Amino acid sequence: MTFISEEQQLMINIAKEFAVNEVRPRVKEVDSTDQRPQDLVDRVAELGLRGIMISEEWGGLGAGLTTQVMIVEEMAKEGYISGSLINNMMALPLLKVGTQQQKEKYLEKLAAGEYYMGFAFTEASAGSDASNIQTTAVKDGDEWILNGTKIFISIIHSDAFLVSARTNETHPGGISAFIVEKDYPGFSTGGHYKKIGLHGSDTGELYLKNCRVPAENMMGKENKGLNVVFTALDVGRMNIAAIALGMAQGAFDRATAYAQQRIQFGRPISQFQAIQHYAADMLAQIEVSRAMIYKTAQMYDSGESIARDSAICKLYATEMACRVTDRAIQICGGYGLTEDGEIERYFRDARVLPIVEGTSEIQKMIIARTIFPKK
Template sequence: MLFDLDDDTQLLQRTVREFAQGEVAPAAEELDRTKSFPYDLVAKMGALGWMGIPFPEEVGGSGGTSLQYAIAVEELTRADSSVAITMCAHTSLGTQPIHLFGTEEQKARYLPDLCAGRKLGAFGLTEPEAGSDAGNVRTRAALDGGEWVIDGAKQFITNAGTDISGHVAITARTGENEISNIIIDNGTPGYEQGTPYRKMGWNASDTRPLSFDGCRVPEEQLLGPRGAGFKQFLHILDIGRIGVAAMGVGLAQGALDEALAYAKQRKAFGQAISKYQTIQAKLADIATEIEAARLLTYKAAVLKDQGRNFTLTAAQAKLKTGRLAVRASEEAVQIHGGYGYIEEYPVCRFYRDAKILTIGEGTDEVQQMVIARALGA
């Protein structure tokens, strides 16, 4: 068992870290405050090959590993979660379904633009009556004259309504007790993106409801075999949990970075507050938890790269890191005192961004169910 990253992965880690510190961090506060989508940053990440890290070079990807992808997500989240989730959702949810289940024609049509970041992909699973109970899909698709006619609604969908959004792959009922996935291009008549949500955090990320009213797409837009949608989206969620777990690690690390730096320069009662045991205990506990969570997340990524079952480990990593992100950001705010409550300080944004990591990509309670079942309970 080796814990050292190989040279290529270390280089990627350093490069993304420098980009996050030099490009993302300086823009993060304004993007959050103005709720502006980070088009320029996405374009730069696309040019660097980071919008398609785990996909083969022959389809336009970077030919990287799941571990490399997780590390890139982690480093971006140390600076800002909105930028990170844009890349994360695009890769894990928008591009992976086509890479894994698409026909050769679909791959040739969609993957080059997706991997280059010229287009963003989205995945439409969640509905008003189908959140944690993801199989309770109400959106319907019926064949009519060689076309799927789609009616229904989705909610909390990421990356579907930007100027560069290209498609959404949705789950829909295509028959009795039958769920299938269908690709719908932006601009298709009958498919509308609603007004963006007013959110607690992730303010520079695009999140909105979608509606389908007599939306017609060719029969060939079916993604994978008819009726295989339930099995497909469970696998996609497993993959997505690695990325979200990496976000939890990155946010916690970013919060610790800010807390440590502030504690070393903030003086109270004649010395830096980092010299007081109460503050030291907070920093030490969070640093230890981050290291453990990071190893768990990396293990899930490596298991996927090895072609082994990673469902249990990904769920454990996601559960652990989401909770850690909330705790780490809360402690970072506490160490900052009153300044932690002021928006100009990154820990305030980190605190607001952290909570969704215990909800999105499967709630903590769903992760506990997945883990318990995997244990045989």
């Protein structure tokens, strides 16, 4: 690729070596135990990959989204858990809308991998409709008192979360965002969702019972909390798209290697036109996704808005990963369905991607709004 520098290539190579040599041997164990592999997360920090897009001022690498998606893609070739290890989604809202005090308190620790911050917006009544939350925040002196329950929260053992809460019943929107640390009184977590895939991501629930949060922990403006998470969403969608791309490539590589050594009717199944057509179709979809993802990441790095294009990337790449991993199983026959074949894990993990961080239907809604803007 001519458009990436030697420095970018070096970072990608470091990520690739780590994924192949250190993550690959552990993937099966993480999938079966469903435990977050903290030692691997710590290694990612040691390699400097927790702060790819965090500026050097705060101890990050100061690289752009193009570098980030390429690294995520490379790592996700070994599967979802590998691709997700560098996710540091809350760093961007902090950089963009955090106060100086919040940046000083959290950013360096996030970049160093000493601290983990998740986000907690989803509730029983508020999935795709993030505005329909029941969690409330009431001001009490220089603190806010939060009450409510968040569900489907990733990396539930994080040190802190960006939490949405209703701060005004009458104000349109009326939602604010707060950094809530796990040690605050009234904060607890629980539950553990057994999911089809994305094992090792510790998805659970977060409970706030008269949880007292210092007023300085509000991120962004009062009653404008949804805007805070929207600042992270474009990059979040690109990360998921890059994970989908890497996983599709990983499943493709494994399935086509298998097709060349599996003999039926006296020859490798790769010599049958049906299998060749599957492979050609898979590769075409992977390359289309890659081109779109790289183009959109470059747009972001040159300061352009990617609201529409990141939705296209997320929609196309995640649906593509479902199709490609499904075909990969078909190519591998019965072997593709077994744990040893690995492909079934790619298939299970891929199925979750069109749902997390905005479903495919919501991506279509975002794209459609740019085609038919409200008059």
